[in-house]
Amino acid sequence: MTATGEAKFGKGCHLHLIDGSAFIFRAYHALPPLTRKSDGLPIGAVAGFCNMLHRYVEANTGPDAPTHVAVIFDYSGKSFRNDLYDQYKANRPPAPEDLVPQFPLTRDATRAFNIACKEIEGFEADDIIATLACQAREAGGRCTIISSDKDLMQLVGDGVEMLDAMKNKRIDRDGVIGKFGVGPERVVDVQALAGDSVDNVPGAPGIGIKTAALLINEFGDLETLLDRAAEIKQPKRRQTLIENREQIELSKTLVQLDCEMELDFTLESLEVRDPVGEELMQFLAEMEFRTLAKRMADQLGVEAPVIAEAPKSESAADAPVALPFDVEKYRHVRTAFELESWIAKAHKRGWIAVDTETTGLNEMQVDLVGISLCVEAGEACYVPLDHKKGDADDLFGSDERAEGQMDLNEAVAMLKPLLEDPAVLKIFQNAKYDCKIFKRYGVSVAPIDDTMLMSYAMNAGIHNHGMDTLSETYLSHKPISIKSLLGSGKSAITFDKVPLDEAVKYAAEDADITLRLWQLFKPQLHQKKVTTVYETLERPLVPVLSEMEMHGVLVDRDTLSRMSNAFAQKMAQYEAELHELAGKPFNVQSPAQVGQILFEDMALEGGKKTKSGQWSTPADALEDLAVEHEFPRLVLDYRQLQKLKSTYTDSLQGHIDPDSGRVHTSYLQTGANTGRLASTDPNLQNIPVRTEEGRRIREAFVAAPGNKLVSLDYSQIELRILAHIADIDALKQAFRDGLDIHAMTASEMFDVPLEEMTPDVRRKAKAINFGVIYGISAFGLARNLHIPRGDAQAFITRYFERFPGIRKYMDDTKAFAKENLFVQTLFGRKIHMPQINAKGPHAGFAQRAAINAPIQGTAADIIRRAMIRMPDAISHLDGKMLLQVHDELIFEVPEGQVDETIAVAREVMQGAADPAVKLDVPLIVDAGVGDNWADAH
DNA sequence: CCTGTCACG
């Protein structure tokens, strides 16, 4: 646009009138709830508004460019129409909270672009537009109204046209007739009759645009129609028009635009002006619109302003002011027709947040109850599929299906193509759970994103990653608690018994939250530099773990049952002996009672109390007493059996799935801050191995007939990583030479040649090696080795003399943690250490954790990489990866494929760091084979 | 629901 000089508006002039409110609302709904980085001011609508203005200016430079332009706004508050009819626009919901502060900013934006900006108290934008359009027409010029508001159609004709900027469609006289069935001059008549539910214009009840147009065309105009209403043949219509004459006439005054307003400016003053570079830049800089500022600066040939990157904020206090949550807006999808529109929306958008509701938490057993979906923040639905009828009289509920539900199979069949569509991203909170459920219903969901894993990649060590925590921390919104729906304890119900209206709110909210978290987290992954961690270590692990868990491991119930009986017998025997020794019956399982007998009745020395004032009786304390007394020895033996029986032989039987006959653990991908997995329900990562009696429990973990269990484990992986990270030449060389690393350490420390090494010296060195990994302390080492603290300190001092690089690593790591509040693995995983600068007794704790985390975490990353590559690597074989125990992978393999599987899997594991990290030490994997886990290990 | 204890890497 170029300035044309001051001249009278007239023939050859072309006025553009932009409906500002329409721009604002379109901008608001088109963009996510963006906020100004520096202070959290919502600016999404302003950003969209500016982009639209910019696009508008760009599009209007040709020969048909406007000579005059103005953006017209509604004056906030009531207009003269409210004086005529107090219900006018009364059912309009108030503007969204985060939009309100943006209204004045859009005026500023308009002025910054050097475009005339007009609003007048007591009038709506439409009236100003009408007045200006009429003036332009009378002066012999043209006028284009940029709006899609149908109220403005009454102005079209004689050089006035409308332009729907969204669809880039011009509306002329014919367009109006197409829409209203009458010419522009009669549009008010039709509107007066048809009314408008959006603006709350009453009109004539029962008469819509079609009928209104018919009547107006028959009678010519509204006044004639009302005067001759008695002639109308249809009795209903006749009666309506006669009875509602006053209301219809009022409606006409409401829809009739005012063309004769007094304006305090002239058409000429609206002449197109070029933007003033400095003013525009100042505004864009204030708003912190970097991209647009740069683009406009280039176009105008001025310097782009420097806009400082605001410090990244993480707490709820400066979280973005988002769209408020409104459970009333969530939809209950009852029919295939309705579901279809949500599916179409997802295809169009390219992503969808999904959440499943089920009858429980065990993915292998529970039934699907419903599915919630969300494509746009604040717009979510729930598709109930198998809810039961609530029945207040029946304590046990009813098995009858509730009304208002789609058929489950039909819904799943409709969703399957979407959930499997490689072009549509499916967003979950804890994807593994939902993917396993869908898998059981024949749907293989892909590709996925997972807000829980995103949070874990970004914030491990800062908070947990459950939906409640994430929602409260980042969205400042406390979700509906599942407890409030299900209750707790014995009287808890399952989700299929939850009334549909409550279920809709809860379930849809979960999908809404998931989508909003995703919108927030996705760009943050880059900012926090953990995209690679998320993309290569977290997301691809989901399908791998899903498959392992669903496959499960075969556990022999009879073996466990026999062991339980044997344990029970022995325990009864021990218990009798203990009661005898105590001289009275007591509960052996109660540490308090055991402590009382030991330290009060028997008056043994050295008893310590716990924080809560009870006698403390941990195993190592009893171990010391057991040297001289029978009672503590028996308590220890009893406790061991009790542990084995209750935690393993008894409870594992309860975890055998009745359908598969196998045990399906669940891995928590975000359970350990270091990157390790955790295993629950049951925990298969702590099956006994250290004692002979405990190890026999592993005999119950067996291979299916014709198969073997194969175990592959990394040898000394953490020490190898320490040697690499701390860059200790002697250790690295020892690993390259395949030496016994503990013996080598002992040799270095105690000046004993390798060939003269005694087991006891080696044992001490081994303890020190582990101590180093854990962030060694004299106290810890002393306790572990049962030696005086002074001796332990001497060992440590000696160790650091021999391996000064280790001390340097420890100091450097601590310093890095204190400076950055996190430490990192070799693969870029961040483990946050918020306590690292704490004073007092916590200080040492956090420092040792900081030393350990990069080592443990790097090992965890390596085995994750191996697991992610494993399914493809062994896809030509029939064996399956079943379990992971931190440095060990367990497979079930057909007998004939054992050797080949070991060869392939070993290769994958030993090469798992490549090519991302080139380790200075080799990774070595040991393998074992057997009919059960005890033999395979 | 919290604490103590103990199983694993």
Place this chain on the structure above:
DNA sequence: GACGTACGTGACAGGG
């Protein structure tokens, strides 16, 4: 100078 300490997990029992 005293304090309290090996790192990371989960499950179970007892006891309020």
